[in-house]
Amino acid sequence: MRGFGGLAVRIWLCAALGQFFALLAFFNGVDEVRSVETQRQLQTLLARAVAPVSAMAALGFPLEYQSDLQFLVDAVTVEAGRTEDLFILNPDGVVVFASDQGAIGSTAPAHWYGDGSAAASWTAQSRGETVVGAAVVNAFGAPIGTVIARASRDGAVMDVFGALRLSVVVSGVFLVLVGLVAWLGTSLATQPLAVRLRTMEEGFRAATADLRMGIALEPEGDRGMMAATARAVTALDAVEEACRGIDRAVAGRAGHRAGAAGEPGVGSASPNGPERPARSRAAEEMRA
Amino acid sequence: MTVSDRTVLRLCLVGLAVVVVPWLATLAASMLSAAHLARDAAGARMEIVGGSMARDLNAYLGIDISLDRGVGFDAYLAEDLAGEDEVMVALIATEDGRVVGHYLRPGRDDLVGRRFTAQSDWRALHLAAATFPIVHKGQQVGRLILARDAAPGIPHAGRVVSDFLVALGVILAIGAQHVLVAYRQSVSLPLQTVAAIERRAERRQFDRTAPVPHGGPAAPVAEALNRLLAALNDRYARVASYLDEIREMSFNPAAPAEAARYQAALAASARFAPEGLKELRVHMGDLFAGPSAFCGGVVAGIAGALASLSATTEAGEHGILPAATAVATGLLAAALAARLGPRVRILGGGAVAFAGGLALSFLSGTGATLAGAALAVAGSASVAAAVAPLGIRAAAGRIGHAAAGIATGGGVVVLDSGHFGMWASYPVAAVALGAGLLLALRSAPPAVARERRRLSTKRLGQVMLAAVLASPAWLLFVAFGVWLALARPDAAAVHDGSNPTRDLGLFVFAAGFALAMGAAAGRLAIQAWPGRTGAELAHALTSFLLVLVPGVGLSIFEGGGAVATAALLGAGLAGATECLAARKESGMLTATSGLVAGVALALAVAPSGSPTLGASVFATVTLAGAGLAVLSLWDTMRGPRRAEVS
Numbered sequence: 012m013r014g015f016g017g018l019a020v021r022i023w024l025c026a027a028l029g030q031f032f033a034l035l036a037f038f039n040g041v042d043e044v045r046s047v048e049t050q051r052q053l054q055t056l057l058a059r060a061v062a063p064v065s066a067m068a069a070l071g072f073p074l075e076y077q078s079d080l081q082f083l084v085d086a087v088t089v090e091a092g093r094t095e096d097l098f099i100l101n102p103d104g105v106v107v108f109a110s111d112q113g114a115i116g117s118t119a120p121a122h123w124y125g126d127g128s129a130a131a132s133w134t135a136q137s138r139g140e141t142v143v144g145a146a147v148v149n150a151f152g153a154p155i156g157t158v159i160a161r162a163s164r165d166g167a168v169m170d171v172f173g174a175l176r177l178s179v180v181v182s183g184v185f186l187v188l189v190g191l192v193a194w195l196g197t198s199l200a201t202q203p204l205a206v207r208l209r210t211m212e213e214g215f216r217a218a219t220a221d222l223r224m225g226i227a228l229e230p231e232g233d234r235g236m237m238a239a240t241a242r243a244v245t246a247l248d249a250v251e252e253a254c255r256g257i258d259r260a261v262a263g264r265a266g267h268r269a270g271a272a273g274e275p276g277v278g279s280a281s282p283n284g285p286e287r288p289a290r291s292r293a294a295e296e297m298r299a
Numbered sequence: 300m301t302v303s304d305r306t307v308l309r310l311c312l313v314g315l316a317v318v319v320v321p322w323l324a325t326l327a328a329s330m331l332s333a334a335h336l337a338r339d340a341a342g343a344r345m346e347i348v349g350g351s352m353a354r355d356l357n358a359y360l361g362i363d364i365s366l367d368r369g370v371g372f373d374a375y376l377a378e379d380l381a382g383e384d385e386v387m388v389a390l391i392a393t394e395d396g397r398v399v400g401h402y403l404r405p406g407r408d409d410l411v412g413r414r415f416t417a418q419s420d421w422r423a424l425h426l427a428a429a430t431f432p433i434v435h436k437g438q439q440v441g442r443l444i445l446a447r448d449a450a451p452g453i454p455h456a457g458r459v460v461s462d463f464l465v466a467l468g469v470i471l472a473i474g475a476q477h478v479l480v481a482y483r484q485s486v487s488l489p490l491q492t493v494a495a496i497e498r499r500a501e502r503r504q505f506d507r508t509a510p511v512p513h514g515g516p517a518a519p520v521a522e523a524l525n526r527l528l529a530a531l532n533d534r535y536a537r538v539a540s541y542l543d544e545i546r547e548m549s550f551n552p553a554a555p556a557e558a559a560r561y562q563a564a565l566a567a568s569a570r571f572a573p574e575g576l577k578e579l580r581v582h583m584g585d586l587f588a589g590p591s592a593f594c595g596g597v598v599a600g601i602a603g604a605l606a607s608l609s610a611t612t613e614a615g616e617h618g619i620l621p622a623a624t625a626v627a628t629g630l631l632a633a634a635l636a637a638r639l640g641p642r643v644r645i646l647g648g649g650a651v652a653f654a655g656g657l658a659l660s661f662l663s664g665t666g667a668t669l670a671g672a673a674l675a676v677a678g679s680a681s682v683a684a685a686v687a688p689l690g691i692r693a694a695a696g697r698i699g700h701a702a703a704g705i706a707t708g709g710g711v712v713v714l715d716s717g718h719f720g721m722w723a724s725y726p727v728a729a730v731a732l733g734a735g736l737l738l739a740l741r742s743a744p745p746a747v748a749r750e751r752r753r754l755s756t757k758r759l760g761q762v763m764l765a766a767v768l769a770s771p772a773w774l775l776f777v778a779f780g781v782w783l784a785l786a787r788p789d790a791a792a793v794h795d796g797s798n799p800t801r802d803l804g805l806f807v808f809a810a811g812f813a814l815a816m817g818a819a820a821g822r823l824a825i826q827a828w829p830g831r832t833g834a835e836l837a838h839a840l841t842s843f844l845l846v847l848v849p850g851v852g853l854s855i856f857e858g859g860g861a862v863a864t865a866a867l868l869g870a871g872l873a874g875a876t877e878c879l880a881a882r883k884e885s886g887m888l889t890a891t892s893g894l895v896a897g898v899a900l901a902l903a904v905a906p907s908g909s910p911t912l913g914a915s916v917f918a919t920v921t922l923a924g925a926g927l928a929v930l931s932l933w934d935t936m937r938g939p940r941r942a943e944v945s
Binding site: 017 | 309312313316317328329340346351383466467505524534535557558561
């Protein structure tokens with residue numbers, strides 16, 4: 012595992028990033044489901060309000076005179092848990108009845124009317140809110156008002172975050188476990204490589220030690236660093252030997268010749284002396 | 300497979316395990332959450348419906364009719380619940396348990412013939428019931444019971460799963476590249492340096508050491524090698540000083556001449572540096588080119604999706620405008636940049652990208668479109684800068700990396716298109732751009748310098764063509780742009796259009812994924828059948844895929860299958876590019892291309908489903924044919940191509 016810790020950390024980082032993306036997908040997915048469910052709920056709410064409003068509209072009086080609609084609006088939204096708002100608008104776009112009573116009398120924003128096509132009902136989604144609307148017509152088919160159901164999306168996001176909380180905690184626990192797996196897995200995966208690297212390193216170390224101690228290197232093949240080093244060392248040895256020969260040749264001439272008869276460096280001054288083989292061997296080594 | 304390859308593969312498997320297990324857990328949690336949400340929402344809707352109906356019933360009883368004398372409850376329930384798909388069974392029961400009104404949803408044949416009472420075991424029927432009191436004069440006189448499915452389906456479950464699949468694809472691509480880069484940085488690069496030192500040693504050059512990386516598994520090896528070199532140089536220093544000594548101080552009159560000869564022989568035959576070793580500087584050109592192509596692809600994918608998006612939502616322009624602008628500007632930039640230095644080229648791309656990002660944050664509408672296009676150009680230019688110098692054969696292998704990057708970019712856009720707007724895409728693009736530039740700067744310069752020498756001898760027209768065609772990655776981007784523009788209207792038709800960013804991102808993801816798969820398939824084909832036969836075979840097959848399958852597929856699945864067929868189109872394009880890049884000789888290939896183009900034209904002229912469809916097929920075929928023709932022509936002009944192996 013020596014040295015491979017960095018790789019294990021990188022793999023763990025991948026897992027962490029993956030978990031981040033998975034949580035992003037979680038958020039998107041649950042948010043999508045939540046927004047579909049919100050829309051459905053708004054449609055149910057709207058359907059419950061539109062039927063009585065249409066029945067009253069069929070009578071022919073303008074909607075704003077039918078004050079029991081406020082009771083309807085309140086009752087329906089209470090049943091829905093008051094998480095959504097219901098508005099009834101007159102043909103001018105002014106809110107005449109609303110679950111949020113502060114809004115009565117105000118003018119509805121344009122985006123509540125959807126994309127402006129003359130459909131019987133529509134859904135408009137903006138970043139902050141989801142709106143479902145339906146047009147109300149009188150007995151002659153003339154538009155007499157609009158019913159709008161609205162849900163704010165902030166609450167929905169908080170709900171999704173609530174659902175996400177447990178998942179985040181579980182992810183955290185998983186990441187700790189995954190760190191362990193990454194560590195073990197990396198050490199297992201890199202074992203052959205680590206063995207190879209260690210062999211290389213030990214070979215270099217042994218060669219260095221041998222070189223420092225003056226022991227001859229024994230390379231396994233004739234290629235690679237070891238073989239090249241061994242060849243170089245042999246050549247250097249040969250040169251050194253030759254130098255010694257030169258040196259000793261002089262020493263031998265100055266002192267007692269006879270004693271040096273067996274020495275390889277003797278007689279270096281003469282071209283045919285015993286120094287010759289050493290020198291040629293050195294030159295050969297250098298050429299090889 | 301070498302030990303190194305095997306180790307990378309094993310590491311990737313570890314990464315896969317480490318990513319997939321938590322991913323599965325999160326997917327399960329998400330499904331459970333969504334199911335819970337759907338159940339709650341169904342319950343809430345029952346409350347609204349039941350409450351409102353109970354109010355109606357209370358009003359009815361208000362005219363002093365007792366509940367067990369009332370009439371028409373069945374008709375009332377049937378009428379009122381016709382629009383509520385979720386209510387399976389509805390009952391109106393009096394306090395003593397007599398059922399006066401009964402409703403069964405049409406189509407639930409399994410419930411027909413059963414006798415329901417207020418005390419029925421709903422759970423055994425997989426139903427969940429809600430009870431609403433019916434009140435008259437302050438006293439409960441009966442109850443309304445509504446039963447729905449106990450486990451309502453998750454709406455848009457396919458979408459949730461597809462988001463998770465995209466997340467998995469994105470993280471696997473990023474993780475594989477990440478592990479690859481880490482491995483190459485900490486193991487491959489130092490080991491290649493060690494190998495270079497060994498090769499120098501075989502040439503009897505011992506005057507350079509290996510740079511020791513900070514940590515990492517290869518550091519001890521490099522250190523040991525350096526010690527060995529130091530010992531060897533010490534040994535040489537000993538011999539050299541011995542020679543000096545003999546030359547200066549020996550009593551032998553012939554010694555200076557002999558020693559000088561030895562010194563000269565040593566100096567001529569081997570190189571040592573006894574006065575101090577220097578580090579060897581090795582350029583490993585292609586080690587990081589793939590990952591840098593990947594980073595460029597990420598930027599291009601994000602920018603492509605965003606550029607088309609800003610056109611569709613703001614000004615209502617056609618998506619082809621930004622795509623075409625990006626491609627055209629990119630080609631021009633590459634042609635002009637061929638004369639610049641490598642660092643200028645890459646840094647210029649980065650500067651353009653930065654300016655583009657800056658502009659994107661200030662502008663909207665057309666301005667944002669153009670800025671997005673600039674970003675796309677910069678991304679692809681940085682890819683090209685990393686890829687182009689490597690030579691045809693090596694560049695072909697980078698297509699997979701670049702395409703995986705495009706898929707990743709698209710995937711990030713998909714994941715980022717949720718509630719909070721595009722807050723993660725820009726940082727991801729910025730990080731990818733930075734990493735890509737760093738990796739490219741590390742790998743590109745020597746190879747780019749070589750390419751520049753080669754290009755400077757040619758005329759400008761040739762330079763432009765060479766710059767465009769030197770890298771199949773360019774072809775990829777052209778194809779990508781054209782494909783994006785062609786497929787986009789279909790995308791709008793297939794998806795509901797409520798989230799165009801997501802749809803476009805999905806398209807980019809699918810395209811990039813297909814391109815990566817195609818590149819891998821082409822590479823495998825060439826590896827399996829090396830030489831001309833394999834190239835011919837792969838080329839014919841991919842041309843077939845390229846032209847026939849999208850046409851047929853588009854006419855069969857005019858909608859949902861369009862994504863799949865477009866993905867196949869991408870795969871075919873990548874395969875063809877791969878083969879064109881890797882083959883060694885031209886000849887029969889030109890004929891094959893012509894044949895395929897002819898078949899395709901015939902197909903295009905033949906009547907197909909809708910006019911849009913016909914136009915798309917025709918455009919695809921024409922563009923493909925034209926592309927193949929240009930390539931064939933270029934191939935003929937250049938003569939036999941020799942694969943460069945780096």
